[in-house]
Amino acid sequence: MHPFPRLTMRRALPGLLALLALAGAALADGGDRAARLPLLPKYQQECAACHIAYPPGMLPAASWQRTMSNLQRHYGTDASLDPATAQELTTWLAANAGTYKRVSGQPPEDRISRSAWFIRKHDEVAAATWKLPAVKSAANCSACHTQSDQGDFNERNIRIPR
Amino acid sequence: MNQSTITRCVAALLLGGAVLATGAQAVAPAEILAGYSAQAGAPPSPARGQQLFNTRHGGEWSCASCHGAAPTQAGKHASTGKAIGALAPAFNAERFTDLARTDKWFRRNCNDVMGRECTYAEKADVLSWLLALKP
Structure with missing residues (x-):
């Protein structure tokens, strides 16, 4: 006897395909869901005044802790906060750190843009594109990731300026 | 206490909590200016404020580097490029x-x-200039 009778296979096939599609969507979306963590309002208020609210999952906890303990010299600017606010944000960042894709090691200078996964994912972006006035810096996610301020880095929403 | 009284009490408590949570009481810019001027012990000078705002003080940036020379319009963060609302x-x-x-x-x-905090007089000067900018 055939282990998979024809009739059974035909019945099972749509279900199998649906399952595969679901699994694919889940994989493709794996990082995005982590990035779309609802943001602490205070994080949004304090940190997204100068740059987008970077998803906490994109850095490991140790990197966030170092960043938060050095706000007075924050990538060339003074981003100092009162101690209570700094503590509240540090706790929340550490609790939600490191969930995005393959965030494992601490990147140089605790920069998301120097993480191995970040460099790999952006290897198709031309050097000239990074230098465009509308881009200027790898820290400027929203120059291309149009929904990044919502934590959405889906490829569908990428528009590279010319 | 009937049901509606309880509901009202709960609503009042929640509202009070919301006010406390948002913390700061809104004040008028003129009150902040008055406070800085009082601390400075001298009347502010809008012209001096404009000068301070548009000058580099030995560093890479002036205030205008991010806020624009005319802070009546949106500016742009000099390093990240993020839009900054009019000042x-x-x-x-x-x-x-x-x-x-x-x-x-x-x-x-x-x-x-400037590589240091501003004095009350400097803050009063800048704010007095900003308050003098009208449509």
């Missing part, structure tokens, strides 16, 4: 309505531009 209160009603927030940004930005 002059007549063009942006949110500005200078929260003393803690105002102090925080003066502290950070004076440190970035």
